[in-house]
Amino acid sequence: MKKLLVLLFFLSLHISYAQDYFPTDAGVKIAANTLVAFTNATIYVTPEKVLKKATLLIENGKITNVGRSVKIPKGAKVVDLSGKTVYPSFIDLYSDFGIKKPKRAGTRSRTTQYAASREGYYWNDHIRPDINPIKDFSFDAKKAKELLNAGFGVVNTHVQDGIIRGNGLLIALNPNASNAYRVLDTKSAQYLSFSKSAMSKQAYPSSRMGAMALLRQTYNDASWYAQGNMKNKDLALEALNNNKNLVQIFETGNLLDALRADKVGDEFGIQYTIVGSGDEFERIGDIKKTNANFIIPINFSAAYDVSNPLLAQQISLRDLRKWNQEPSNLKVLSENDINFALTTRALKSVKSFHKNLQKAIKYGFDKEKALASLTTIPAAMIGNSAIGNLKTGSHANFIVTSGDVFDAKTTIYENWVQGEKNVVNDMTIKDITGNYMLFVNDKNYELVISGKAAKQTAAIKMGDKKIKSKFSYKEDWVSMTLNEDSVYTRMLGKIINTSKVMQGTAFDTQGNETSWSASLQVKKDNKKEEKKKEKEEKEATIVVLPVSYPNLGFGNYKIPETETILIKNATVWTSEAAGILENTDVLLKDGKITEIGTNLKARSAREIDGTGKHLTAGIVDEHSHIAASAINEGAQNSSAEVTIEDVIDPNDINIYRNLSGGTTSAQILHGSANPIGGRSAIIKLKWGENADAMIYENSPKFIKFALGENVKQSRSSNGTRFPQTRMGVEQLFTDYFTRAQEYEVLKKSGNPYRKDDEMETLVEILNGERFISCHSYVQSEINMLLKVAEKFNFRINTFTHILEGYKVADKMAKHGVGGSTFSDWWAYKYEVNDAIPYNAAIMHNAGVTVAINSDDREMSRRLNQEAAKTIKYGGMSELEAWKTVTINPAKLLHIDAKVGSIKVGKDADVVLWSQHPMSIYAKVEKTIVDGRVLFDRNEDLKKREAIKKEKSKLITMMLNEKMKGGKTKAPVKRGDINFHCDTLEALKK
Structure with a gap:
């Protein structure tokens, strides 16, 4: 009889509280009725416009009204959102959602591909503006669910493949719609990058500067094509011209690439929207000057596991700083009034998006701006005013939350897209998290409930002893089982009194029954004091080291x-x-x-x-390869269209090291992968300045030529590019300069002509406006190039390396060409077997202007000692020896009026x-x-000590992070590339 009464009691409780769950408006799935009114909510119409206790009215996928006094039409389904907050759904402008990854071009052939593989398209396979992903788009329900759960309602997707990648699709993440309905724009943007297409093995471009040169030439050709000057139809150029009025979104891999992309865009009057990389804070002044919109990822680095002190020593200070400084990037961008949207790009899991964003907010990023960067800003960037806001007429894309969407404790309940509900967490499940006093079996326990919605979990303790337990919570009913030394107590109860009290019946293993209850323990501390304390704690724990x-x-x-x-x-x-x-x-x-x-x-x-x-x-170094992100564009036998000025790297530590050895100016030369190489950059080693500030103002124009083993690919296992012989090298020069002469004649004729950056450069040589530094070794080849130059009536400026210069010093003097050589290098490959250390002195005695160069990041720190060797080998005076590293290279570079x-x-x-x-x-x-002291030995010693202290501080921070349970990663030693003449950059696909 007693059991029956207990059962009837719980049935009565269930009936009396059933209205809490069945059928509350918030929990009912809206199906046939498309007219819905959401009432009593805090509504973010835009990040700046917030309405309290407002109503949002939607019908047929659109917002029909929003405000505090909205008249609800007859027949509308009313959803009471008291205590809830409504935000516009988020927008991600950089995604490959629903797009299959392009398959890599596969071939067993070891022959390098030089020509394009697509007929009727541009001459370079990596230019693919014709790609329209709409025909291959397939809605990815699994990925959509991840994005919906994170609050996203719209993505801008595209094929992430190639240098010019074609157009994007603006997609509403509506799982219940057809593609025809969910695709908001079939040509939302045009996408670009510096990465080659995986679908082609065409070799060019093989470097960053090659990719930049290719972009420039493509724009020139598109303009030429638009004027109707090309005989053959080119579907790629046609598409490029058709897409020119779209938003141009450029993916970059780092800060320097962002600035490089903007540079190309400025040259052609194009303002790119730049996909950043999270390191913009390092040169925020330069970023601001781009005037570009940015799309910023928040894939913050994990701390290094520095518990092993030997491994920790290998981590560079730069990498240690990155972990510490990255979370401040959004704050820095915002404070500098840079317009940016956020993206999930580069995150291993979308689930980490909110956690990382919360971290950025903790580091000072304003919440209102955070919301704008996910809603109104990306909508404005893409030119669609019907998304990213909750104004009348906009798409009914919104999320319903328990509170501040950027608070870690907040639950996202629903994400409505185009008026269709997507449940993230059941809104009917109350938040019962907190610390409770549990009373059962005449004992008091501590009950701690944590988590969100259906994923709420519990832990039970008595004093310091943890009690084994099981917990479940559904439909306001709580079920718990306690296991105290194999003595079980099963409890069933109900949430009452607005989640502050639970009560019900407990059963032991013998079937005995008793009541139990749990009450929420409310802290009596003043809420304002609590908030103040929390704020102080946050500020105290965040230390961002200066940049x-x-x-x-x-x-x-x-x-x-x-x-x-x-x-x-x-x-x-x-x-x-x-x-x-x-x-x-x-x-x-x-x-x-x-x-x-x-x-x-x-x-x-x-x-x-x-x-x-x-x-x-x-000291002036005539031949160097420091301070650059790439050295060779070797995929063609001529790369006169590329310039090292595009790839100057101001972050190269070798700039500082060179200053420590007295070097203040250098010519950064293209490598020797091809006979006609790229254009040079003549720089001052202004440590701390950006790339542009390092390049000489009104810099003399130089280009690198090369002869010998490197250019004819003697040591290449799969070299098939012309030329393959030394006589072929001569013919190549003749062919190219003949073409340049013909190009100039056409250009001067007044008739239309296709601008060709490569030919423009060679014409400058013919007209004496650009100087040649030529990689050279063997006497016969030196003679050959002198004859070619005299045939076309121009002068070689400098033979660099020139290790057989002593054999032709008289001819060099007659031609007026200088020699920039090594002091005592020989026998490191076959064509230098005749090199002698007396070379510099012999050329000098014949009247040749002689310099000693480095071609090596380590030697460039001790060119003073290299100059001294000419005294031993050849008997040069101290004054003349010293000139080989000061005034003589300055003369060869035509900067002797300055330095x-x-x-x-x-x-x-x-x-x-x-x-x-x-x-x-x-x-x-x-x-x-x-007039600026850029190296001081005493200051250097102080810097070394400061680095030691800073690394120690960062390592301590990382140890604390690990101790707190934060994620860590294995230490990695940064490997810097040691560029030489024959170094080839691998341009990623």
Whole structure:
């Protein structure tokens, strides 16, 4: 009888509380009725416009009204959202949703593909603006569910393949609709990147600068095609012209690539929307100057597992900083008024999106701006005002949440897309999380419930002892089982009193019954004080280390400024007719050398005592490959269209190391993969500046040519590119310069002509406007190129390497070509077997302007010692030996009016040495560029100590992260590329 009464009691409870779940409006699935009114909600119409206790009215997939006093039409289904918040569904502008990954072109042939494989399209397979993914689009229900659960309602998808990738599709994530309905725009944007197509093995381009050159030429050709000047139909160029008014979205892999993409766009009047990489904070000033919209990923790095101190030593400071600084990127972008949207791109799981965004908010990113970056901003970027907001007439795309969508405790209940409901978490399940006092069997327990909605879990303790238990919660009913040393208690009960109290009946293993109850323990602390305490705790735990320029070890937190500097009583090596001056003062002012003499005085000048020390002009390296992201574009036998200026890398630590060895200027040469290489960049080693600031203003124009084994592919296992012989190299030069002459004739004729960047460069050579530095070894080839130059009436500027220069020094002098050589390299490959260390002296004695170069990041730090070798090998005087690394290379680079010697009026690029500059014991004490101290030995020692302390601080932070249960990853040692003449960059597909 007692059991029957208990059963009747619970039945009565179930009936009395049934209205809590059946049939609440929030829990009923809307099917036939398409007119729905959501009432009593906090509604974010836009991030800036928030309505309290408002109504949202939708019908046929659109919003028909929204406001505080909306009249609800007769027959509308009313959904009471009291206590709930409604936001516009999110938008992701960079996705490959519903698009199959392109299959890689497969072939067993070891022959390199040079020609395009598509007939009727552009000459390069990696230009694919004709790709329209609509025919192959397939709605991915599984991926859609992941995105819907994260709050996304619309994605902009495309085929992520190629340099120009075709158009995108704007897709509503509506699982219940047809493609015809859910596709909002079949041509939403045009996509670009620097990555080649996986569907072709065409070799060109093989470098970043090649990809940039290809883009430029493609735009030129598209313009030429649009004017009706091409005889044959080109479907790719046709599509490119048709897509030119679309939003142009450019994927980049890093900060430097973002700036490079913007540079190409500016040249053609195109403002790209740039897909960033999360490191924009490192050069925020440069990012701001692009005036571009950005799409930003939030795939923050995990902390390194630094528990092994030996492995931890291998992690660079730059990589350690990245983990610490990345979460501040969104805040920095926002504070600098850069317009950006957010994307799930690069996340391993969409589930981590909110966690990462919450982290960014914790690091100072404003919540209103966060919402805008997911709604109104991407909608505006894509030019669609019917998404990303809850205004009348917009698509009924919205999410229903328990509160602030960016709060970790908030639950997303539903995501409506085009008026169709998608349940994320059952809205009828109450949030019962919290700490409860559980009373059962005359005992008190601590019951802790955590989690969200149906995934809420419980843990039970008595004092410090954890009690084994099982917990389930459904339809306001709670079921728990306690296991205390194999003594079981089963409990069944009901949530009552707005989730603050639970009560019901407990059963032991003998079938005995008793009542149980649990009450929520409410903290009595003042809520304002709690919030204040939480805020203080958050601020106390977040330490974002400052950014340096560049953002790695030895970077500058502030770019050094030009100073007025008076160097007193030094031994001055002028590299001019004045020779070496003892006990001499040199005044540097406004970035120039303004006075040379004795007993000089200057008001407010920083005085440096040079007593017993030697002052020289900064060393000039005629042939270097540092400070670049790529060196060779070797996929064609001529790459005159590419330029190293496109790929200058200001983050290369070798810039700083070169300054420590006294080098202040360098020509960054293209490699020697082809006979006609790319154009050079002549830079000052302005450590801390961006790439553009390093390039000489009004820089002389140079290009790299090459002869010998490298260009005829002697050591290539699959080289099939013309030329294959030394005589073929000569014919190639003849053919190209003949074409250049014909091109110039057409250009001057006044008739229409197709602009060809490669031919434009060669015409500059013919007209003496661009100088040649030629990689060379063998006497016969040197003779050959001199004859080709004389045949076409131009002059070779410099033979570099030129290790058989001693054999043709008289002919070089007659032609007027300089020689930039190694001091004592030989026998490292067959064609240098005749090299001798007397080469430099012999050429010098024949009247050739001779420089000693590095071609090597390590040698460029000790060119002072390389110059000294010419004294031993050939008996050159100290003055002439020193000129081989100062004024002579400056002359060869046509920058001798600015640098290379200490002379009034020249740039203040000087080096203070501890003793005789060509001594193996000499150390650089200060390197000054444009009157700015960019290397100081004493400051260097301080930087080393600071790096040690900063790494220790970051490692401690990472250890704390691991101890708190945060995710970690294995240490990785950064491997920098050591570029040489024959280094080939692998341009990713």
